[in-house]
Amino acid sequence: xxxxxxxxxxxxxxxxxxxxxxxxxxxxxxxxxxxxxxxxxxxxxxxxxxxxxxxxxxxxxxxxxxxxxxxxxxxxxxxxxxxxxxxxxxxxxxxxxxxxxxxxxxxxxxxxxxxxxxxxxxxxxxxxxxxxxxxxxxxxxxxxxxxxxxxxxxxxxxxxxxxxxxxxxxxxxxxxxxxxxxxxxxxxxxxxxxxxxxxxxxxxxxxxxxxxxxxxxxxxxxxxxxxxxxxxxxxxxxxxxxxxxxxxxxxxxxxxxxxxxxxxxxxxxxxxxxxxxxxxxxxxxxxxxxxxxxxxxxxxxxxxxxxxxxxxxxxxxxxxxxxxxxxxxxxxxxxxxxxxxxxxxxxxxxxxxxxxxxxxxxxxxx
Amino acid sequence: xxxxxxxxxxxxxxxxxxxxxxxxxxxxxxxxxxxxxxxxxxxxxxxxxxxxxxxxxxxxxxxxxxxxxxxxxxxxxxxxxxxxxxxxxxxxxxxxxxxxxxxxxxxxxxxxxxxxxxxxxxxxxxxxxxxxxxxxxxxxxxxxxxxxxxxxxxxxxxxxxxxxxxxxxxxxxxxxxxxxxxxxxxxxxxxxxxxxxxxxxxxxxxxxxxxxxxxxxxxxxxxxxxxxxxxxxxxxxxxxxxxxxxxxxxxxxxxxxxxxxxxxxxxxxxxxxxxxxxxxxxxxxxxxxxxxxxxxxxxxxxxxxxxxxxxxxxxxxxxxxxxxxxxxxxxxxxxxxxxxxxxxxxxxxxxxxxxxxxxxxxxxxxxxxxx
Numbered sequence: 001x002x003x004x005x006x007x008x009x010x011x012x013x014x015x016x017x018x019x020x021x022x023x024x025x026x027x028x029x030x031x032x033x034x035x036x037x038x039x040x041x042x043x044x045x046x047x048x049x050x051x052x053x054x055x056x057x058x059x060x061x062x063x064x065x066x067x068x069x070x071x072x073x074x075x076x077x078x079x080x081x082x083x084x085x086x087x088x089x090x091x092x093x094x095x096x097x098x099x100x101x102x103x104x105x106x107x108x109x110x111x112x113x114x115x116x117x118x119x120x121x122x123x124x125x126x127x128x129x130x131x132x133x134x135x136x137x138x139x140x141x142x143x144x145x146x147x148x149x150x151x152x153x154x155x156x157x158x159x160x161x162x163x164x165x166x167x168x169x170x171x172x173x174x175x176x177x178x179x180x181x182x183x184x185x186x187x188x189x190x191x192x193x194x195x196x197x198x199x200x201x202x203x204x205x206x207x208x209x210x211x212x213x214x215x216x217x218x219x220x221x222x223x224x225x226x227x228x229x230x231x232x233x234x235x236x237x238x239x240x241x242x243x244x245x246x247x248x249x250x251x252x253x254x255x256x257x258x259x260x261x262x263x264x265x266x267x268x269x270x271x272x273x274x275x276x277x278x279x280x281x282x283x284x285x286x287x288x289x290x291x292x293x294x295x296x297x298x299x300x301x302x303x304x305x306x307x308x309x310x311x312x313x314x315x316x317x318x319x320x321x322x323x324x325x326x327x328x329x330x331x332x333x334x335x336x337x338x339x340x341x342x343x344x345x346x347x348x349x350x351x352x353x354x355x356x357x358x359x360x361x362x363x364x365x366x
Numbered sequence: 367x368x369x370x371x372x373x374x375x376x377x378x379x380x381x382x383x384x385x386x387x388x389x390x391x392x393x394x395x396x397x398x399x400x401x402x403x404x405x406x407x408x409x410x411x412x413x414x415x416x417x418x419x420x421x422x423x424x425x426x427x428x429x430x431x432x433x434x435x436x437x438x439x440x441x442x443x444x445x446x447x448x449x450x451x452x453x454x455x456x457x458x459x460x461x462x463x464x465x466x467x468x469x470x471x472x473x474x475x476x477x478x479x480x481x482x483x484x485x486x487x488x489x490x491x492x493x494x495x496x497x498x499x500x501x502x503x504x505x506x507x508x509x510x511x512x513x514x515x516x517x518x519x520x521x522x523x524x525x526x527x528x529x530x531x532x533x534x535x536x537x538x539x540x541x542x543x544x545x546x547x548x549x550x551x552x553x554x555x556x557x558x559x560x561x562x563x564x565x566x567x568x569x570x571x572x573x574x575x576x577x578x579x580x581x582x583x584x585x586x587x588x589x590x591x592x593x594x595x596x597x598x599x600x601x602x603x604x605x606x607x608x609x610x611x612x613x614x615x616x617x618x619x620x621x622x623x624x625x626x627x628x629x630x631x632x633x634x635x636x637x638x639x640x641x642x643x644x645x646x647x648x649x650x651x652x653x654x655x656x657x658x659x660x661x662x663x664x665x666x667x668x669x670x671x672x673x674x675x676x677x678x679x680x681x682x683x684x685x686x687x688x689x690x691x692x693x694x695x696x697x698x699x700x701x702x703x704x705x706x707x708x709x710x711x712x713x714x715x716x717x718x719x720x721x722x723x724x725x726x727x728x729x730x731x732x733x734x735x736x737x
Binding site: 113114117126127130133134167169171172174175178240241242243244247257258260265266268 | 372375376455456483484486487488533535536538539542543544546693696697699700701703
């Protein structure tokens, strides 16, 4: 399958798609997860996680440069046979489907907790899936435009958080490395789940307008993600006492409750409603990619049918069962490990295989 | 066809979601103040006051109270007096009775405020040095509605550092942070009127320890680095004569610039905190004749000595009660983490053991329009 000409993604859109998937829902609990592992030193783990994810991103791009016009599945089929491509397509499909389900689930739980405690979750699910279907079925270009649109729409949010600084205590951050380096390193895994998403490159690469700029774009999007994480985490750390921050489930929302304006009370309410845009940056692209994987296996080009099936199955299932907060945490942990193997380990192995393969082919040619 | 079907579904859903979670204003009762205390049998008691929007009632608010086990558990009782359903979404102040403050570990009683996401956490917490029932039943004719009066009282006075405008959220921090003990505003009833007393200082588990008046609270604010320009201080200068019944030895000034420097050290098994306070002041009154233009240095020294003595006195009181509203634990943690870790669970004791040095430098920046 070759790329669809005319449906191409600009560099900026590519940056925002990756950053969107990374930030979205995972930012909510990140400060608490980091504090759980390393106290107020947790923020030091963010740059470390950043270096890891940039390295993984470069490896992914390097792999894709071997097949600039194909998806990863075509490349795998060529290298190892059709079954390898299909297996990986299925794996990636399942991964993104669970990623989508996890973020949808988290968004609904948050909405229920903060905004609509008496509303049935399946109603929220339907409401969230309708725009998901409409955006995702149009493919990468519309995804890119949507991500770009949401990014510029929410560019003012960081400034609101500056209002909390009037109650900030910079002393919370000191001393650095209070328990040594080990706790900081143990906080790095907490950074990996919020960095997942770069593997979308496997699918989006053929659609990129400027392929030679892909590595630099990945670097920019990872840096953007890191800056957002660093900003939010440090704000939470200087506001909440190190002894109390682990008591909050979503410190980034709780902190909003302390902002007072004359013209609006309970400012967190419009915020949660608005955050749904940002959250949707996780599940809309992953819905598309999961659908793409499934349609690739069946050899069709159309993603609408798998998408419809996803939406209907998820909605119907949410009528009977929706994971609770604890179950969702466990699901997130599970996806985190799956994601690490798919986004960090697998590309590295594949790259080594490709290099060795080339090497041997050259030898046999001689 | 498909799209149209989806849109119909969408519209139905939107209207449905709106229905299940709505509450009309007529069905809501929003108390603006709530209070918790113990009665004479040491039973937990709640109080609240709800503004009434009705033409036929003579009073503008309705006060409810009752005995219960906890705040949320008391909701049915609170509702029972009201035509609407009580919603904790707009609390302005939270009053805590002195009788309750005689006990430790009452903070978990406020759990519902944090756990129910719809409750506000920006209500100002105020200790009451009179029976809470008196405060809620006061309905003073020449003071505004209780919640508005109290909120305004602590808001304006905390701006000039004479009390604290501690929010529930901030109280949560003060209770959980091991290196600080809680401090809140305090009021009392004097001649059937509510009067601001200053601040009430609690120990790390919430038991009432000591009250500070306006000027002592200002000192504490300076130590906390919270004091802002505009605060006002008065001292009686010792070597000036009193004439008749008038305190003609009085000097008052307001702060134009305040800088507090805290140096933390650990010596001989105890913490040492050195405070260096630099203030630029503007004179607002001196009832004795004084040539400020020529002899400012002497007056600066005299006032600084008085202020220093008062600050040392404040610190002594804190040490005596083993409390640390200044948040010295934060400094200790930041600069002497190893030593702090050993004592953090009984930080109050460590503060009582610590040595303090205070140095005050005043500079007269302005003497006013008259000589």
